Amino acid sequence: MKRSIREIAEAVEGRLQGDGSVEIEGVASIGTATADDLVFVEEEKYLMRALRSGAGAIVAGEFATTSTEKPLIISRHPKLAFARAARFLHQAHHDGRKTPVHATAVVHASARLAEGVIIEERAVIAADAEIGEGTRIGAGCAIGRGVKIGRECEIYPKVTLYAGTVIGDRVIVHAGAVLGSDGFGYVRDPKSGRYEKFPQAGKLVIEDDVEIGANSTIDRGALDETRVGRGTKIDNLVHIGHNCRIGENVVIAAQTGLSGSIVIENDVVLGGQVGIGEHARVEEGVMLGGQGGVLPNKVLRGKGVAFWGTPAQPVRQYLKQLAALARLTRRDKK
Numbered sequence: 001m002k003r004s005i006r007e008i009a010e011a012v013e014g015r016l017q018g019d020g021s022v023e024i025e026g027v028a029s030i031g032t033a034t035a036d037d038l039v040f041v042e043e044e045k046y047l048m049r050a051l052r053s054g055a056g057a058i059v060a061g062e063f064a065t066t067s068t069e070k071p072l073i074i075s076r077h078p079k080l081a082f083a084r085a086a087r088f089l090h091q092a093h094h095d096g097r098k099t100p101v102h103a104t105a106v107v108h109a110s111a112r113l114a115e116g117v118i119i120e121e122r123a124v125i126a127a128d129a130e131i132g133e134g135t136r137i138g139a140g141c142a143i144g145r146g147v148k149i150g151r152e153c154e155i156y157p158k159v160t161l162y163a164g165t166v167i168g169d170r171v172i173v174h175a176g177a178v179l180g181s182d183g184f185g186y187v188r189d190p191k192s193g194r195y196e197k198f199p200q201a202g203k204l205v206i207e208d209d210v211e212i213g214a215n216s217t218i219d220r221g222a223l224d225e226t227r228v229g230r231g232t233k234i235d236n237l238v239h240i241g242h243n244c245r246i247g248e249n250v251v252i253a254a255q256t257g258l259s260g261s262i263v264i265e266n267d268v269v270l271g272g273q274v275g276i277g278e279h280a281r282v283e284e285g286v287m288l289g290g291q292g293g294v295l296p297n298k299v300l301r302g303k304g305v306a307f308w309g310t311p312a313q314p315v316r317q318y319l320k321q322l323a324a325l326a327r328l329t330r331r332d333k334k
Helices: 005-012 044-052 078-095 315-333
Strands: 015-017 037-041 057-060 072-074 178-181 186-188 195-197 203-206 217-219 225-228 306-308
Touching: 005 015, 005 057, 005 072, 005 078, 037 044, 037 078, 044 057, 057 078, 178 203, 203 217, 217 225, 306 315
Parallel strands: 037 057, 057 072, 178 217, 203 225
Antiparallel strands: 015 072, 186 195
8 A cells, every 4th residue: 555755754754855746655775676665865975876776755864955856755864764654654554454353363252352453364362352453463373361452563473472461552573472471480399309380470561662573482470560661672582581670662682581570771772692680680771782691689780881791891891801811811821
């Protein structure tokens, strides 16, 4: 489903320059774009390349002041405007594909589906589930009893949402993710040496505008709740243990593992393969580099400070230690 450049410019709050009636269907790179595609340019030196491309229209920075044959959307932040345009066009496709629940889907009679909900092939919606307006449930998903999903969510194929999980509005969950499963909690019987399961009776709450990567797993709380704050972005193959509290606008890269009862405050950035022990706390604005490690019960603090290594230290301190170690190694060789 196509949208006019005028509609797109209004949606992204950009300034239109040129023919606003040109219609666009998707987004692409400059090298692969066709007349149905929108491209973006962040630097003036690439503008001529975009103008010569096959693209139907361009999102550009305020440096694009001359009139051109291609319509332009002018924005102070062209990459951000382009991302919003892509989302707007995706929603247009979504609106154009309103179909009934697929014949192979299984939807319990007590489940409540709002207007515009799409349930794809072989998805299962259990009793008392609630799905908000405009949300799509992909093929083969399993939506447990009493799950609540907000408006305009995209739940990709083969996602599993355990009973009682709560999902906010505009949440994206990629294929194979498992949300609300039991945490890893056991109590050992000193007499027999056996491990017995500790109750995992809490819930998982995912707030608005969160994105969760493919094959990631987030446990429910043991007795309370696990919570992921608004706007947080979680990459593929991430594990978040029970009772964790993840703040707003946190970024967590692939293969990161969080033990139970960890607090990650707002605006934290965790690199790939980070590992954090139970009951640790990472305070607001901290950046932890790839393969960094935080020991149990420790606190990282310092807004805007980058940490690295295991145990994690400020990058400058860590690099000094590496340099000192290298000098000692060279002396030993002599």
